[in-house]
Amino acid sequence: MELLTAHQIAAFLLVSKRSIQLKAKAEAWPYTEVKGRGGKVRKYALVELPAHVCVQVQQAMIQDNQSPAAQSGKGYLAVNEQSDRLNQQLATELKHQNLKQLAGLENIPPKASAKIYLLNAAKEFVSANSLPKVLGFDLFSERYNQGLLDIPAEHKSLIPSVSRITLLRWQKTVDQKGIAGLAVKIKRSGKSIIDSDPELSDFCIAMIYQYPHVKATQVKEGLIARFYSQGKAIPAETTIREWLTRWKRDNSALYTKMANPDAWKNKYMSAMGKMDENIKRINQLWEFDSTPSDVMLVDGRHSLIGIIDVFTRRSKVVIHPTSDSTGICLVIRKAILDWGIPEIARTDNGKDYTSIQITSVFDALDIKHETTRPFSGEEKPYIERFFKTFSHDLAELLTGYIGHNVSERQAIEARKTFAQRLLAKQGGDKSAVDINMTAQQLQEFVDNWIDNRYHHKPHSNIGNKTPFELFAASRDQIKVIKDERLLDVMLQPVPTNRGLRTVGKEGIKLSGGFYIAPELGAIVGSEVLCKWDPKNVGRIYVFNRMNNEFICVAVDHEIQSAGMTRQDVAHHAKRSQAAETSRQLKELKKTAKSVNVSDIANEVLSHYSEQNKALATLPKQSVEHTNVITQSAIKALDSKPVTTYSDEQLSEFERRRKQLSDETAAANINPVPLFNNPQDKAMYHKKQRLNNQLSDVDALWLNTWELQNRALSARLDDLLTEMNAAPAALTQLQKQ
Numbered sequence: 001m002e003l004l005t006a007h008q009i010a011a012f013l014l015v016s017k018r019s020i021q022l023k024a025k026a027e028a029w030p031y032t033e034v035k036g037r038g039g040k041v042r043k044y045a046l047v048e049l050p051a052h053v054c055v056q057v058q059q060a061m062i063q064d065n066q067s068p069a070a071q072s073g074k075g076y077l078a079v080n081e082q083s084d085r086l087n088q089q090l091a092t093e094l095k096h097q098n099l100k101q102l103a104g105l106e107n108i109p110p111k112a113s114a115k116i117y118l119l120n121a122a123k124e125f126v127s128a129n130s131l132p133k134v135l136g137f138d139l140f141s142e143r144y145n146q147g148l149l150d151i152p153a154e155h156k157s158l159i160p161s162v163s164r165i166t167l168l169r170w171q172k173t174v175d176q177k178g179i180a181g182l183a184v185k186i187k188r189s190g191k192s193i194i195d196s197d198p199e200l201s202d203f204c205i206a207m208i209y210q211y212p213h214v215k216a217t218q219v220k221e222g223l224i225a226r227f228y229s230q231g232k233a234i235p236a237e238t239t240i241r242e243w244l245t246r247w248k249r250d251n252s253a254l255y256t257k258m259a260n261p262d263a264w265k266n267k268y269m270s271a272m273g274k275m276d277e278n279i280k281r282i283n284q285l286w287e288f289d290s291t292p293s294d295v296m297l298v299d300g301r302h303s304l305i306g307i308i309d310v311f312t313r314r315s316k317v318v319i320h321p322t323s324d325s326t327g328i329c330l331v332i333r334k335a336i337l338d339w340g341i342p343e344i345a346r347t348d349n350g351k352d353y354t355s356i357q358i359t360s361v362f363d364a365l366d367i368k369h370e371t372t373r374p375f376s377g378e379e380k381p382y383i384e385r386f387f388k389t390f391s392h393d394l395a396e397l398l399t400g401y402i403g404h405n406v407s408e409r410q411a412i413e414a415r416k417t418f419a420q421r422l423l424a425k426q427g428g429d430k431s432a433v434d435i436n437m438t439a440q441q442l443q444e445f446v447d448n449w450i451d452n453r454y455h456h457k458p459h460s461n462i463g464n465k466t467p468f469e470l471f472a473a474s475r476d477q478i479k480v481i482k483d484e485r486l487l488d489v490m491l492q493p494v495p496t497n498r499g500l501r502t503v504g505k506e507g508i509k510l511s512g513g514f515y516i517a518p519e520l521g522a523i524v525g526s527e528v529l530c531k532w533d534p535k536n537v538g539r540i541y542v543f544n545r546m547n548n549e550f551i552c553v554a555v556d557h558e559i560q561s562a563g564m565t566r567q568d569v570a571h572h573a574k575r576s577q578a579a580e581t582s583r584q585l586k587e588l589k590k591t592a593k594s595v596n597v598s599d600i601a602n603e604v605l606s607h608y609s610e611q612n613k614a615l616a617t618l619p620k621q622s623v624e625h626t627n628v629i630t631q632s633a634i635k636a637l638d639s640k641p642v643t644t645y646s647d648e649q650l651s652e653f654e655r656r657r658k659q660l661s662d663e664t665a666a667a668n669i670n671p672v673p674l675f676n677n678p679q680d681k682a683m684y685h686k687k688q689r690l691n692n693q694l695s696d697v698d699a700l701w702l703n704t705w706e707l708q709n710r711a712l713s714a715r716l717d718d719l720l721t722e723m724n725a726a727p728a729a730l731t732q733l734q735k736q
Contacts, residue, residue, distance in 0.1 A: 003032060003043035004057070012060035013053075047707055114155035115182045118144070118162060119170045121151065132722045137164040193235045194243045200227070200235070204243065212259035216241035265378060274461070275381055276310050281476045285310045286335070286342040287383040288353060290323035294391050296400040298438050304390075304446070305331045308383045309339060312474070313459055313467040315386050315450055319443040323350075325357040329491040332361065336487060340478035346370045346380055356498045360529070364490045364548050386454075394449060398442075400435045489541055492531045499530050500545065508542070508554055515540050515554035523551070536560060678705060683716055690720070 004012075006020040013020070024031070030048045033040040046054060126136030143149050145161045173181040194200045200223065207214050207222060219240050228234060235243075248255045257264040279285055290305045305327045306317045316335040320327030345362055347353035349371040362369040372379035391404060458464045481487045495501070501508045503524050507516035510530065520542070528551065533539035538560030542551040675681040685702045688694040694702070706713040 002046045003034075004046060005041060005043055009044065009049075009053075009057060012057045047703060110154070111158045112182045114158040115170055116179055117155050118151070118159060119167060119174065119182075121149070122167050125149075134164065134168075135722065137167045141167065192239060192243055193233060194239070197232070200232070203227075204240070205247075208244070208247065208255070209258060212255065214244075216244055219244070275379075276461075279311045282311050282471065282474050283309060283340055283342045283476075283478055285344045285346060287380040288328070288331075288345060288347040289380060289383040289387065290327075290350075290352070291387050291391075293319070293442070294395060294402060294404055295398050295437065295442060296402050296435050297442060298435055302439050302442070303327070304387065306383055306386060307331055307335045308386050309342070310382050312470040313382065313386075313462060314339065314455060314471060315383075315467075317390075317446045317450065319439050319446065321439075323352050325352060325355045325493065328352060328358055329361065333487060333491055336365075336481060337484065340480045341365055342367055344368045344370055346372065348372050348377075348380070349374055357493050360494055360499060361491055364543075389454070390446070390449065394453075398437065398445070400437050488534055489531060492534050492541070494529070494531055495540075500527055501530050502527050508540070510540065510556075513556040513558060515556045517542070517552040517554040519552035520554060530554075678709075679712065679716070682706075682709075682713065683720075686716060686720060690724075 006024065007017045010017045010020045023029075024042075024044065027050065029044055029050070031042040031044050034043055035041075046057065049057065122137055122140045125131075125140045126133055129136065129139075131139065140149070141162050141164050144151065170182060194204055203223065203226060204219055207219050211218075216237050220234065220237050223234050223240075253264065253268040256268060276285075287308050287310060288306070290303050293302050293304050300321065302319050302321055303323045304317050305320055305323055306315060308315045316331055316338070318327055318331040318334060320330065345367050347369070352358070354371065359369060361367075377384050395401065455468045456466050458466055462470060495510055501510060503520050503526055504514075505524055507514040507520060508528070508530065509515075515530075527545045529543040529545050529548065531541045531543070533541065533553070538556045538558075540554050542554050543549060544551060673684065675684065682702060682705050685694055685698050688698065689702065
């Protein structure tokens with residue numbers, strides 16, 4: 001505790017010693033008398049002085065401090081004061097400049113006049129009701145927005161609503177730029193710091209190219225890391241943000257290309273001319289594509305495999321579990337039987353459309369196969385458009401619809417009630433949609449939609465005619481296959497190695513067997529093309545490798561008589577595999593049971609215990625370890641508990657028990673709360689002090705804490721003042 005004499009206090013406060021002595025006597029300052037020169041001297045504890053005197057003395061002591069740290073702090077404060085004076089001077093000059101600009105205006109903008117009027121009205125509202133500024137602005141804005149204040153209509157129409165943040169921003173503008181700051185909007189001129197420095201500009205452009213969604217904060221961090229050591233001026237974050245916004249606006253097409261190539265295709269990619277301008281007849285060009293269905297089925301999610309005749313816009317679709325060679329052959333068969341054979345088939349370059357089976361089908365039917373470039377859906381736009389038309393039409397109304405994208409799927413999931421989510425967590429149905437449609441039902445729906453809606457709906461790109469009208473009006477000749485069996489043969493899957501086999505002297509070796517026919521004797525050593533018979537795995541169709549002419553039907557007599565299809569063979573193979581696997585597992589289980597390794601861990605430990613049993617060590621020389629603690633512990637162990645107490649001890653026990661009982665009762669009447677931190681405790685005691693409920697012990701703790709945390713204590717005091725002032729202000733408003 002620091003003690004000061006009246007002389008020292010007077011020196012700090014720049015008054016006479018006599019003034020301090022009279023003031024201390026009048027206000028009864030507590031003091032301590034200590035021996036000094038000439039007798040006893042009164043000294044006053046700094047912490048016990050009145051608050052205003054204590055603060056002034058402490059400030060004077062800080063100013064008189066001559067330590068290096070204090071001198072550094074004073075220098076820092078001096079620089080800050082100089083900076084503040086310079087900022088104030090610049091603000092004054094800016095206000096004068098704005099006033100000159102305002103004077104040059106013929107009429108003040110109406111909205112600026114409305115801002116000035118509302119800001120003055122808000123200040124008068126705060127002053128009239130003796131409110132803190134923040135609370136007053138809050139109440140003013142609330143009443144203004146509710147139309148409870150008498151504000152001229154012309155101002156209300158220009159500024160329909162206002163908030164506390166807006167009023168504070170206007171006030172800050174007035175403080176920095178004067179009232180003219182609300183009316184004069186300064187236009188920037190010249191280049192920004194980024195545009196004026198090619199290195200900074202190139203760096204920012206490189207950041208956008210590498211990271212299209214980069215933020216201004218991240219660009220600033222990169223600039224600091226790259227250029228701060230070079231002494232370059234780093235632009236502010238707001239400057240970078242404005243530059244990024246302006247660059248993206250001026251280079252919107254380029255930025256979209258980098259950030260979202262698909263969106264660039266839809267919005268900016270050149271679409272001059274027409275992709276079908278050279279298509280003049282039916283079946284000249286078919287476009288193929290596949291897409292996952294937006295409808296979940298009972299047997300899982302399936303894919304839509306589609307074909308569109310570009311000239312007439314007629315379409316065919318097959319619902320298949322996945323987009324593979326089998327599904328594509330099914331839709332080809334369906335389209336050829338109804339429309340005939342196309343001249344050109346355009347597909348993407350996916351492995352399902354470039355497989356051996358599909359390319360062999362196109363070769364066999366003399367169909368030219370064109371593939372698009374990777375990720376170039378715009379090269380087959382008509383089938384893409386067909387799928388979009390279907391998915392955004394009645395398909396959205398089907399049970400099991402799951403949305404076109406992730407966001408729509410999440411929206412559908414959000415429709416779940418709390419009960420549905422709870423059931424899902426408990427193992428119930430986790431789907432937010434009803435799933436009761438099969439693949440066959442979806443196929444029937446798609447065929448019905450195409451035949452009765454899509455084919456009879458006018459298309460703007462074909463002169464507002466319908467696909468049915470174009471097909472009916474056409475007189476073009478079409479190539480057809482009259483024998484359906486021939487088409488089935490051509491669409492059958494081929495064996496491995498693209499279906500190519502060399503005819504040996506024993507026949508054609510395939511899948512572990514030999515397929516023979518009399519016609520093969522004449523072409524031993526020649527390479528032929530083989531296709532499976534769809535109804536009997538023991539038969540294959542053999543074609544000439546060079547011109548695809550049919551040669552013969554070769555037979556494997558060992559399996560032909562079984563009359564099984566390839567699906568039957570696959571089914572029997574699976575059953576045979578399952579039976580063999582089950583037999584092997586049973587044998588393994590029997591072997592494991594006979595060997596019995598369930599307790600192998602303990603068996604291993606027992607083995608090592610047996611090995612180490614014969615090992616022993618020679619006895620070591622030892623000495624007993626003793627110290628004060630061990631000796632005390634021995635005494636404690638040897639002592640016997642006291643079983644009887646004297647009357648004096650019993651009386652002391654009773655007194656202590658009564659004291660504890662009284663303390664417990666007092667604690668129940670005035671319980672002391674538990675505090676998370678010293679700030680909460682200080683706030684609690686400050687509230688008690690306002691109500692004169694603070695004990696001496698708590699008052700001493702609070703005084704000590706306030707001396708150690710002056711800034712935080714002042715903030716808490718201001719908060720308490722506002723809390724106490726707010727109810728009184730609200731009462732005055734209610735009276736009005």
